[in-house]
Amino acid sequence: MARMKFYCDEGRCIECLGCAVACEEANELPVGISRRKVVTVNEGMEGQEYSVSVACMHCTDAPCEQVCPVDCFYIRADGIVLHDKTTCIGCGYCLYACPFGAPQFPKDGAFGTRGVMDKCTMCAGGPEPTNSAKERELYGQNRIAEGKVPMCAAICSTNALIVGDEAEVSDIYRKRVMQRGKGVIGVPYGWSTAYKG
Amino acid sequence: MYHMAGVQLTKVKGLPMKKLFIFLLGAVLLNAREFIGKVPLVEHAKEVHFTGSRLISPELLHNILHYQTWGELFVYLQVHWFRALFFGITVGVLVVFLLHYLIIGPKKFSHSGKGVFVYSVFKRVVHWTAALAFVLVIPTGFMMIFGKELGGGDLVLTARYIHSIGTVLFIVSFIPMFLMWFIPMLPTLDDIKWFLMLGGYLTKKKVVVPAGQFNAGQKMWFWVAMLGGIVMIGTGAMMYFQDFHLAILDRFGLDQIDLIRIAAITHNFLGMAVAALFITHLYMSLFAIKGSLDSMISGNKSEDEVKYMHSSFYKKLKKEGKI
Numbered sequence: 001m002a003r004m005k006f007y008c009d010e011g012r013c014i015e016c017l018g019c020a021v022a023c024e025e026a027n028e029l030p031v032g033i034s035r036r037k038v039v040t041v042n043e044g045m046e047g048q049e050y051s052v053s054v055a056c057m058h059c060t061d062a063p064c065e066q067v068c069p070v071d072c073f074y075i076r077a078d079g080i081v082l083h084d085k086t087t088c089i090g091c092g093y094c095l096y097a098c099p100f101g102a103p104q105f106p107k108d109g110a111f112g113t114r115g116v117m118d119k120c121t122m123c124a125g126g127p128e129p130t131n132s133a134k135e136r137e138l139y140g141q142n143r144i145a146e147g148k149v150p151m152c153a154a155i156c157s158t159n160a161l162i163v164g165d166e167a168e169v170s171d172i173y174r175k176r177v178m179q180r181g182k183g184v185i186g187v188p189y190g191w192s193t194a195y196k197g
Numbered sequence: 198m199y200h201m202a203g204v205q206l207t208k209v210k211g212l213p214m215k216k217l218f219i220f221l222l223g224a225v226l227l228n229a230r231e232f233i234g235k236v237p238l239v240e241h242a243k244e245v246h247f248t249g250s251r252l253i254s255p256e257l258l259h260n261i262l263h264y265q266t267w268g269e270l271f272v273y274l275q276v277h278w279f280r281a282l283f284f285g286i287t288v289g290v291l292v293v294f295l296l297h298y299l300i301i302g303p304k305k306f307s308h309s310g311k312g313v314f315v316y317s318v319f320k321r322v323v324h325w326t327a328a329l330a331f332v333l334v335i336p337t338g339f340m341m342i343f344g345k346e347l348g349g350g351d352l353v354l355t356a357r358y359i360h361s362i363g364t365v366l367f368i369v370s371f372i373p374m375f376l377m378w379f380i381p382m383l384p385t386l387d388d389i390k391w392f393l394m395l396g397g398y399l400t401k402k403k404v405v406v407p408a409g410q411f412n413a414g415q416k417m418w419f420w421v422a423m424l425g426g427i428v429m430i431g432t433g434a435m436m437y438f439q440d441f442h443l444a445i446l447d448r449f450g451l452d453q454i455d456l457i458r459i460a461a462i463t464h465n466f467l468g469m470a471v472a473a474l475f476i477t478h479l480y481m482s483l484f485a486i487k488g489s490l491d492s493m494i495s496g497n498k499s500e501d502e503v504k505y506m507h508s509s510f511y512k513k514l515k516k517e518g519k520i
């Protein structure tokens with residue numbers, strides 16, 4: 001079975017925000033929610049500035065799943081971490097547990113308070129019947145079920161953001177580091193935290 | 198981006214002013230035509246991704262590297278300790294009181310006579326407002342902690358909203374309660390003696406207990422509810438608002454997400470103390486001393502009860518000729 005992983009190449013990301021906007025539009029996210037965040041550090045410092053696109057990494061032994069007080073997460077055989085919005089109580093614990101700040105909370109609960117959690121599904125929908133209207137409304141597209149690449153990676157014009165089976169993604173990563181001829185081959189950005197090696 | 202603009206400007210500088218003006222005008226018009234319709238989308242994205250939010254900022258990347266500090270601690274405590282401790286402490290407290298009730302039993306005092314007037318209408322209203330707040334806040338807190346067992350969903354979600362509503366009620370009662378009681382709640386020498394004999398609760402006999410208007414147990418509850426309560430309000434508010442910004446906190450150099458993690462950890466540990474003393478308070482006022490609830494309804498406390506359970510207060514009232 002393939003183990004699906006994300007990799008954002010900080011050497012290629014140009015902070016165009018394409019992934020974030022494409023995700024918002026494709027999944028018709030509520031106002032104020034963006035499952036992908038493009039963050040730039042060391043802005044203006046020559047040679048040190050870089051950007052990466054961050055969303056849920058679909059971690060190994062996902063911490064969010066471990067802390068949820070209502071146990072609403074489930075992890076697919078391909079490693080995709082999903083949750084059930086009809087069980088979630090929007091308590092925020094998964095956000096505190098998450099190394100990547102992935103869970104977010106639209107203000108759509110009673111009296112405009114914090115509602116249930118939303119995060120990247122790797123475009124794999126949720127527990128409702130595949131491609132049902134309810135699945136789409138609650139979780140967005142289920143592109144994985146249709147054999148399509150998740151939206152954000154599909155539109156990335158520099159191929160900085162890639163997603164796929166871990167063996168293939170690691171391969172691409174190694175080739176890129178070798179071609180650049182600088183830096184050491186370690187693991188891609190965030191992988192040691194998300195996948196423990 | 199800025200470097201690019203800078204480079205272009207220096208190139209343009211060498212041109213005659215007129216050409217420059219036409220060039221700029223053309224550029225503006227062309228750009229405007231080309232970007233109408235696109236601009237709002239990018240602006241919207243920028244806004245969502247950068248302005249205002251401290252959870253979504255360069256801090257986010259910084260915190261991935263520092264996840265080991267507070268992130269892992271929170272996960273460890275939530276997975277291994279919080280639920281177990283809440284369960285253990287609550288069951289422990291309940292068992293102790295059940296045994297106390299069965300073995301030693303409640304204290305009974307004579308309620309003849311008109312009693313001693315201790316609580317004005319104002320004090321009673323403040324007390325019952327705070328009480329209602331706790332009755333809303335504590336069971337709903339437990340519902341969230343044991344949300345798994347309740348199946349989650351709308352029931353527990355509603356409990357979470359009620360938890361916040363209860364908090365507002367508690368905030369309202371907080372200042373008047375603090376002001377009306379903090380002087381009689383200050384510690385005295387009686388409190389040490391009270392603790393040494395555990396308030397006389399370990400014997401069936403009616404013994405004279407050293408205590409002023411409030412005994413050491415009541416004082417402990419007052420301070421945990423007040424000082425603890427203010428911390429509970431603060432940490433709860435941090436979790437509620439999530440993405441707020443308090444300039445003063447920048448001095449501590451904490452990432453926003455770590456601040457909320459610390460809030461959640463504090464809220465859980467202190468919640469155990471508040472919940473345990475709340476249950477104790479209920480047991481004392483409803484079961485351990487028969488009829489003690491009356492004082493908070495009518496304002497009058499049984500003279501017999503004051504004489505034994507608050508002996509120093511009784512002596513003081515006697516001296517002042519109030520009895």
Ligand code: HEM
Pocket residue numbers: 090091092334335337338339341342357358360361364367425426427429430432433434436437438464468469471472
């Ligand atoms: C003086 C007492 C208390 C106050 C003022 C208070 C206030 C709050 C507030 C404002 C929140 C955030 C609610 C939200 O985000 O919607 C919260 C969360 C929470 N409280 Fe309390 N609380 C108190 C006592 C307790 C106690 C005794 C317990 C446990 C028995 C408890 C358990 C929880 C839990 C589990 C949460 C996390 C879920 C959440 O963020 O909604 N609280 N509290």
Ligand code: SF4
Pocket residue numbers: 055056057058059062063064065081094097098099100101102103119
């Ligand atoms: S990135 Fe965060 S939300 Fe996603 S699986 Fe990991 S811990 Fe869970």
Ligand code: SF4
Pocket residue numbers: 067068069070071072083087088089090091092093094095103116117
């Ligand atoms: S916000 Fe929802 S998914 Fe996250 S920990 Fe709370 S109940 Fe679970």
Ligand code: SF4
Pocket residue numbers: 022023024026027035036055119120121122123124140150151152153
């Ligand atoms: S995989 Fe899908 S849901 Fe996740 S960030 Fe990309 S577009 Fe959004």
